[in-house]
Amino acid sequence: MNIYVLVKRTFDTEEKLVVSGGQIQEDGAEFIINPYDEYAIEEAITVRDAHGGEVTVVTIGDEEAEKQLRTALAMGADKAVLINTEDDVEEMDQFTAAYILAEYLKDKEADLILAGNVAIDGGSGQVGPRVADLLDINYVTTITSLEIEGETVKIVRDIEGDAEELETSLPLLVTAQQGLNEPRYPSLPGIMKAKKKPLEELELDDLDIEEDDVEAKTETIEVYLPPKKQAGRILEGEIPSQVSELVSLLRSEAKVI
């Protein structure tokens, strides 16, 4: 099976954000593989081990993204591809990312493409379904279970807490929800092997893409931090009187009940 995983490099969740000049500052920040993409990588490796084939992880970014690709290779992916847009693309949005990924994938005859259902930085969850539409293949989002039985693919997906069971077939793109699996930590032998696995670097030219073709459709005018919350009040006194005070405050001051 030809298996591809779409991976994004994101800030670590614990990072404090610094905004200056209307933009998030990246210097000194710790980067990781988007946690939802880890579920996708893990599932890809499991499917390959069960059904045979090859797992290729793909990311769009700059040279720094090689670190995340090597981590994916250390987990067990077979090949990695970096589509380096640093010199060609100034502003990228979901339209841009999907266009580039679909152009890369269009001649690969992928059987299964996996991605995380959402990136923890952008939070829009668009790229997976957009890529599937551009490739004209079916897609299923927020999956929590995947089974391939011959021609049939059996999936369970999370819809706002309910579990939906469905069937479909390959070729298919799926996006991973928490609960799909437990991503493995790269082992030391895995890390050593990863150094020798192929990591290919491509640019827009290699994909016959003109910068104009992928121009972002949306524009971020400003990024800002939410106003600092006023310090809250820790109530005092005996518990029963704190409770009375709280109810009174919620009604008269906060006005939420």
Place this chain on the structure above:
Amino acid sequence: MSKKVLVLGETREGALRNVSFEAIAAAKKISGDGEVVAVLLGEAVSEFGNELVAYGADRVITVEHPHLKSYTSDGYGQAFMAVVDQEQPEAIVFGHTAVGKDLSPKIASKLQTGLISDVTDIEGEGADAVFIRPIYSGKAFEKVKLKEDGVVFITVRPNNIAPLEREERSGDVSSLSVDITNLRTIIKNVVRKSAEGVDLSEAKVIIAGGRGVKSKEGFEPLQELADLLGGAVGASRGACDADYCDYSLQIGQTGKVVTPDLYIAAGISGAIQHMAGMSNSKVIVAINKDPEANIFKVADYGIVGDLFDVIPLLTEEFKKVM
């Protein structure tokens, strides 16, 4: 500058979801003097058309077909694109729900347009409208607009954009006949895990329990308080991992993001990932035995105490005053 805006309405358990009315309100802001056309897709949905008009839709188009009984991206995609072909909208608004999140990128891709997802506020109107959305799990916000003259396409986060006042309005509810074929996904079954009643993402009041709840039964006092206040029960990841409750209750970075008027966090320490799911609640109350717990940093009001003492007392006190 007037735009014709299509709004995708949604139903759940036999009623329109509140986010449908919120989406209509958002569409009104974008439309300027233009027309807001609500769209309903399903097997039998025309009965809900008038309610959408009451909340501000100028007219409603329904597409009914047995193959639309359950949501699939193929089925709803064909139906919605047929409406788009007929109406040629200049803007589209969906709710940022399971259906909205799954369908909107497909439609945006077909229309080769930008899509601004999970909008929590709109500044300005018509052509000047700028859309605000959370990023980095709610730690920051961005203002976004569409670059050129493409279709303005947004999804709105539930519970953030105020719906218009419900009024007796009049508007045409008509149906469009669409052949829905070649569904590549077959829905077999839905296992309802979420509690009946109040939808967590639309709840105005949420009582959430953490590891401090200590057991499945520990959630009972929280449920009692939630029922009294017409709210929903949520949970931290810690409580779900410890099997005190189902993951469908989880609030946080890898769970649900909620924006209620009142969020009561009981026995929740306040890990960053949990805060990402609730930090934009209007009012936050924290109840925790540990005075150093992180949650007190974001709470508007805090009680240092045992939730098993405090929550039942809160229920009693609310009963007295309500």
